[in-house]
Amino acid sequence: MARKTGSHSRNTAPKVRDAALRLFARFGYAAVSMRRIAAEVGVQAGALYAYTPDKQSLLFELMNGHMKTLLKTAAIPRPRGDILNQIDNFTRVHIEFHLKRPDATFVAYMELRNLDAANFAVIEQLRRTYEDRLESLIIAGRESGLLTVPDSKLAVMAVIAMLTGVNTWFRDDGRLDRAGIVAIYQDMIRRALGAQN
Amino acid sequence: MARKTGSHSRNTAPKVRDAALRLFARFGYAAVSMRRIAAEVGVQAGALYAYTPDKQSLLFELMNGHMKTLLKTAAIPRPRGDILNQIDNFTRVHIEFHLKRPDATFVAYMELRNLDAANFAVIEQLRRTYEDRLESLIIAGRESGLLTVPDSKLAVMAVIAMLTGVNTWFRDDGRLDRAGIVAIYQDMIRRALGAQN
DNA sequence: GTCTATATGCTGATAGAC
DNA sequence: GTCTATCAGCATATAGAC
Numbered sequence: 001m002a003r004k005t006g007s008h009s010r011n012t013a014p015k016v017r018d019a020a021l022r023l024f025a026r027f028g029y030a031a032v033s034m035r036r037i038a039a040e041v042g043v044q045a046g047a048l049y050a051y052t053p054d055k056q057s058l059l060f061e062l063m064n065g066h067m068k069t070l071l072k073t074a075a076i077p078r079p080r081g082d083i084l085n086q087i088d089n090f091t092r093v094h095i096e097f098h099l100k101r102p103d104a105t106f107v108a109y110m111e112l113r114n115l116d117a118a119n120f121a122v123i124e125q126l127r128r129t130y131e132d133r134l135e136s137l138i139i140a141g142r143e144s145g146l147l148t149v150p151d152s153k154l155a156v157m158a159v160i161a162m163l164t165g166v167n168t169w170f171r172d173d174g175r176l177d178r179a180g181i182v183a184i185y186q187d188m189i190r191r192a193l194g195a196q197n
Numbered sequence: 198m199a200r201k202t203g204s205h206s207r208n209t210a211p212k213v214r215d216a217a218l219r220l221f222a223r224f225g226y227a228a229v230s231m232r233r234i235a236a237e238v239g240v241q242a243g244a245l246y247a248y249t250p251d252k253q254s255l256l257f258e259l260m261n262g263h264m265k266t267l268l269k270t271a272a273i274p275r276p277r278g279d280i281l282n283q284i285d286n287f288t289r290v291h292i293e294f295h296l297k298r299p300d301a302t303f304v305a306y307m308e309l310r311n312l313d314a315a316n317f318a319v320i321e322q323l324r325r326t327y328e329d330r331l332e333s334l335i336i337a338g339r340e341s342g343l344l345t346v347p348d349s350k351l352a353v354m355a356v357i358a359m360l361t362g363v364n365t366w367f368r369d370d371g372r373l374d375r376a377g378i379v380a381i382y383q384d385m386i387r388r389a390l391g392a393q394n
Numbered sequence: 395g396t397c398t399a400t401a402t403g404c405t406g407a408t409a410g411a412c
Numbered sequence: 413g414t415c416t417a418t419c420a421g422c423a424t425a426t427a428g429a430c
Binding site (some may be wrong): 209240241243244280 | 413414415416417
């Protein structure tokens with residue numbers, strides 16, 4: 001209880017991150033001022049600099065955290081199960097993960113150009129790691145004769161673009177629920193990859 | 198020859214649009230100032246307002262022109278030919294059109310949130326018109342038994358996301374040329390749509 | 395940890411000269 | 413059609429009080 005007067009920061013750090021994420025997603029990094037983030041949190045602009053050295057770091061931490069969590073969540077825990085099941089699993093996890101985090105997903109895709117060079121390289125590396133995992137599955141599937149893929153790298157790009165695109169049109173009160181969407185995408189992706197199901 | 202001193206605007210209008218497009222694509226609408234556009238054109242900031250009433254209109258005109266050109270280019274000139282060929286054609290035209298205009302494509306996708314409400318509605322309508330054309334093809338293919346598509350709307354979103362994603366990774370000095378990429382995407386899209394080829 | 399006050403500079407847009 | 417000059421406001425970030 002050695003807290004000074006005016007100090008109620010126990011929840012401020014996550015509030016800053018939440019406010020920044022929400023505002024960056026909605027209006028874009030460049031269009032959001034530190035004053036606006038502060039107002040959303042309920043402090044003055046200067047107080048934000050107790051939590052981040054500058055605006056750029058705030059953006060980077062949000063994107064870096066998002067990518068790290070993605071890689072952790074999408075870690076393949078069990079190498080057992082055949083390749084088609086693993087690809088179905090990738091499809092499901094990708095859709096569920098990103099639909100659960102629309103703001104972070106949007107920021108991670110839209111604000112890449114607002115990262116400085118060093119930060120961009122870090123995020124780019126994480127993105128590549130994620131893509132490589134999917135490519136490994138596709139290559140394994142092709143080698144075992146379960147898939148017919150003309151080009152594994154293009155297949156990766158096509159599948160990830162399809163999947164991430166879900167976030168752009170999904171609505172909670174829409175015609176299909178998440179499980180239904182996952183099932184349809186699993187079907188389309190298996191087919192696109194030439195699965196002999 | 199009734200031109201006043203200091204008047205050399207014959208090429209300025211397109212220069213303004215080109216500069217704005219290039220800068221918006223690279224740094225984002227919100228991060229680009231009118232002064233910076235003017236500097237790129239080689240005039241002072243005030244001179245831009247002879248060509249656009251404000252910055253917002255400049256963005257809207259770029260996006261509106263892009264979408265109108267897309268709809269014109271992708272107009273289906275010949276209803277003859279079977280559905281699979283028409284879908285292959287859609288794939289080819291989409292990829293070629295967008296690879297030819299990387300900046301406009303990028304701006305059209307990234308800057309939607311920076312349109313004011315009225316302008317956004319216009320662009321949204323054009324985008325929907327484009328999607329509806331593809332859906333018509335898919336529905337016709339399904340009805341004639343050529344395609345197996347669990348959900349035509351999701352199929353549209355998946356296909357367009359796949360196709361537009363090409364712009365994010367394509368490089369002119371890359372491993373595959375445009376024709377090669379088109380062929381692979383035609384194959385993956387036919388398969389995704391359950392074509393019995 | 396948060397406040398107020400401030401520095402330094404850039405923003406979109408307009409007015410009037412030429 | 414383009415220039416210069418300018419308005420009024422907001423930007424990021426820091427300093428020092430409490």
